[in-house]
Amino acid sequence: MLTIDVSSVSSEDELHALLKREFDFPYFYGRNWNAFWIAVTGLVRIPDQVRFVGWASLLDRVPAGGRMLRLQLDRYRDEYRSDLLIEYG
Template identity: 25%
Template sequence: MTLDLTGITSKAAIHQLFKEQLGFEEWYGPSWDAFWDSVVAIVEMPPVLTLTNWDEFARCCPRDIQILQQVIEDYAVEMHPKQIMLG
């Protein structure tokens, strides 16, 4: 599965995209802890989730891209062979 991050310039926007496209629960809020809980225990994730066109998000939200990169690394360990990747 591929999610295009074109036009995503805020933490709230990326979390809304995740909620809509990955089928997160209605209560899901814009936090990395909620994202982690959702991808490892609540929704059935695809074998590979590729996030494309993420550079604009990285420029606008440098701290959040760092957190996302750490989440991606942790997910690779915790959920192997499933993976999330920046493409």
């Protein structure tokens, strides 16, 4: 299981930097939601279990980014990885 602490993220750019590091996206990752989709669907393999810690804090500080991340990961699970377990805590 990969645990990602998003509790201190205060901007969408910080969120993308954290996702890049934790999911081991390539150096050329564009730090936007289109680039995120491309990365998770073709450039890296997301672990079978991902747990986000500090989710409520992320939604307070970066609500649009938090919603978009969840939307993207839910879509990824629905279209590519029905076995993917994601926890938002």
